[in-house]
Amino acid sequence: MPSSDAAKLLRVNLTSEEVRFEELDLGTRRAYLGGRGFGILFLYKENPAGVEPFSPHNRLIFASSIIGGAPVPGINRISMVSKSPLTYGFGEAEAGGFFGPELRRAGLEAIIVEGRAENPVYLHVEDGRAELLEAGELWGMQTKETVEEIRRRLGDPLIRVACIGPAGERLVRFANIIVDQRYAAGRSGLGAVMGYKRLKAVAVRGRGRVEIHDPEKVSTLARWFAENWRRYPGANARHTYGTLDGIRGLNMDGVLPTLNFRGGSFEGLEKISGEAMNETILTGREGCYACPISCKRVVEGKPPYITDPSYGGPEYETVASFGSLCGISDLSAISYANQICNAYGVDTISAGNVISFAMECFESGLIGEKETENISLNFGNTSSMLKILEKIVKREGFGDILAEGVKISSEKIGEESIKYAMHVKGKEIPMHEPRGKVGVGLQYALSPSGADHMQCAHDPVYEREAEHLKTLGINKPVGRLDLGAEKVRLFYYSTLWWGLLDSLCACKFTFTPHPAGVYTPNHLVEIVNAVTGWGTSLWELMKASERAINLARLYNIREGHKPDMDTLPERFFQELEFGSRKGQKIPRGEFLRAREIYYKMAGWDEGGCPTEEKLQELDLGWAIINAN
């Protein structure tokens, strides 16, 4: 008898102050798995069509998965989903750490939050109980203060806290939700949704046992990982240098976003490399639940940018967005920017983007010191970068405009600035230059949540033969600049695979084809079967991923997204201005053709809408009427 036939869902209505537990039935769990799957299912079914992101009726969903809580490395992230105030479509973000398994031990697989509290509150969940508690005095606190105060009030230092900082309260559009002050569910502006709802935090404590069908098999898999990860160079590199392990290679290859994506190589690279971090500010390494790799950094910035190690260290995306993108080569200052973002609760990728956007506007004369209130926003000006960041997170002065994200900011600054606004569907571009790995451009354009670099593994990993790729049906190498049908095919398969990892709240770094991967896709099937006893297959799991991707697509169409939004900023169709790939661009015709091939491969019509037959094939027939 499978052990995990039913699980609990918690419904929270902030308007009526009601909390209610429901059963999540086996059929739903097996078809949607958790994470992204649960998030889009609840969003599609329960959000009114066309609802504003800042509305009591916009749901905010926290989801673990059907395998969450199992003591195995790499499967215990937490997913958060809502309608995004950046994209006005499907918004998602995930965080590592320990919140996901805590939620499962507290007896829950997911939480759906609706409504808006009259006064600030926080949600306390503990061992099958839930209550809304007053948070008036917490309002205005930074994330670390919030975590400490909640733990003090509840008298339990082991409570896990997902909270917003002052930026979420002030509806900064790229505000995020931070877990235990250093694990960021960074993207899509979900912290602003939480701030609108006046929900300061979700605090979770679980002492229960997660039901596991075959505990011995689960132990065997965890032991195998622990004993073998050292045999993989990518995993070793991630332990040694964290996510900064690849920045030198990206720079050499000319795909390190630099000066607001004008170029692909940064002259200050040596000072912001993984080696530089290890030699200067690194004080420790941390990891997530049950994982021995410890890819997260602990740092202490040097004067004048002394930082608090408890906020964690900057990851690659943060180092590049405040570093090369803004022309800054001071790792302590970048760590300080990271701390401001984690303390106030904003996404570091979007924050670096809006600042580099403003720097280019400043240098081109579209804005001046009158607008910036005497801040000289030149590329490379470290103190100005930090000053404007503080204004953004507090919504002060010119920071109030930039707090809207690059899309709305550019509309306010003027038409001339739109060409400097680097975003897709309103969400800022991550730190991967698509002109040197064009499949990344395709994923930016086609991601259901706007520009996102974690939709599928990047082009270089498909350039050589590898057995683990064959598991996914990718049998021959395809070049990084190829945008033909072969690339689209592997891109589609890989998107399904990483989409599956998003639904199972799994860490993409621990699975192949990520270069740091240790597990193969077949290990994931073994984990799911060991935990659930379902006897499932990679086929069934990949179909669940495809179901979630199609439902997210349908959701975006319902909310008004058009196919012409599946595109890239104009700059990516123009030549890189400098770096080792100077002159390279994405050929527009090839890009448009690849997009058309993708639609057809996915079973979508010419306008990018899933066909009725495709929806029926995915058992999404019920969604057709809703979409129309």
Place this chain on the structure above:
Amino acid sequence: MQIEVKYLTYIRDLTRTNSEIIEIEGEMDLFELIRILGKRYGDDFYELILDTEKMELKNGVIIGINGKVARRLDEKIRDGDTLVLSIAVGGG
């Protein structure tokens, strides 16, 4: 005849040098070069780079030959070539 081999980040930690010139006799394939490097840097290096059961580079290892990624172990290396050994970046 000689080739230049460069090492990036984590690979460099294993070799403890940024780059080196290696003398070769005539043409050789990539597998032979990895064997030479294995003798120079030891079994640990060899086993971290190469999956000897599947006879392919380990996941994460990427080798560029004159700016192009080597797709197979039987690719030829010739006098004057420049190779870069690094860890691929796949997002994140």
